[in-house]
Amino acid sequence: MNMPGMDMSGGKPGADARDPDAYSDGYKNSTLPGYEMADRISVAKVLVDELEFLTNKQGQGISWSGQITNGPDNDKLLLRSQGLKQSGERLDPESSVEAFWWHGQRPFWGTILGVRQDIGPGAHRWIAAGIEGLAPYWFDVQLTGxxxxxxxxAARLKASYDVLLTNRLILVPQLESNAYSKAAPERGLGGGLSNLELGLRMRYEIHRKIAPYVGFVWERSFGETADFRRLAGENPTERRFVAGLRIWW
Known part of the structure; x- marks a missing residue:
């Protein structure tokens, strides 16, 4: 059955076809005032993924991990930082602040290029490059050289996955590992694989932007890094109970 204004053959629309711009007063999507193309809008976001109090046999402490982004979908300024400090121990040698230009390459992946500044004694500066995004089955992955x-x-790998037990109760397994080409005794870091950290955190989203959590973290140092920790009177294997807050705006 043929209807006026419809061409089911895939050809040009008929002369009496409905005008698709009839309700836009002649504006195109890219020129309508106040309605820029959605992927060109610059959006700022602050995410404090981990702000936690920790306790173990060695004492108590705090740790953090977070990032700030600003820009459109394809290109963003990315600032991120992580660190850990326990009572009776120096600042964790992996503590750092990083600044990147993030560029989207595919729908779920982007590349990063920038610099890293270590925090604490013996700090170094680094040129950094890497990738980050969502792997198949929604694993959040960061790989930086x-x-x-x-x-x-040096290289750092971080990966995590959100297991939705309910819409608000979320279990988050997480992995982090660092490796170095040669030792840096001033930072207590050896060559080769430096550490492996496995965490498991359970958060409850009171509000989508505010979520308290509790968890457990196991960390093991390897090779020369483990030797440096022993010389400093520290255990190369740590088990930490954590409680903290995840917030974003």
Whole structure:
């Protein structure tokens, strides 16, 4: 059955076809005032993914992990930081602040290019590059490589996954590992695989932007890094109970 204004053959619309712009007063999507293309709108976001109090046999402490982004979908300024400090121990040698230009390459992946500044004694500066995004089955992955001002190479892998037990109760397994091309005794870091950290956190989203959580973290140092920790009177294997808050705006 043929209807006026409809061409089911895929050809040009008929002369009496409905005008698709009839309700826009002649404006196109890209020129309608106040309605720019959605992927060109610059959006700022602050995410404090982990702000936690921790306790273990060695004492108590705090740790953090968060990031700030600003820009449209394809290109963003990305600032991120992480760190850990326990009573009786120096600041964790992986503590750092990073600044990147993030560029979207595919719907779920982007590349990063920027710099890293270590925090604490013996700090170094690094040129950094890497990728981050969502792997198949919704694993959140960050893989970053570094070239230091002392000639060392380094790599950091972080991965996590949100298991929705309910719409608000979420279990988050997480992995982090770091590796270095050669030792940096001033930071207590050895060459090769430095550490492996496995965490499991349970958060409850009171509001989508506010979620308290509790969890458990197991961390193991390897090789020369483990030797440096023993010399400093620290245990190369740590087990930490954590409680904290995840917020974003």
């Amino acid at each position: 570094y070239v230091g001002d002392d000639g060392r190479l």
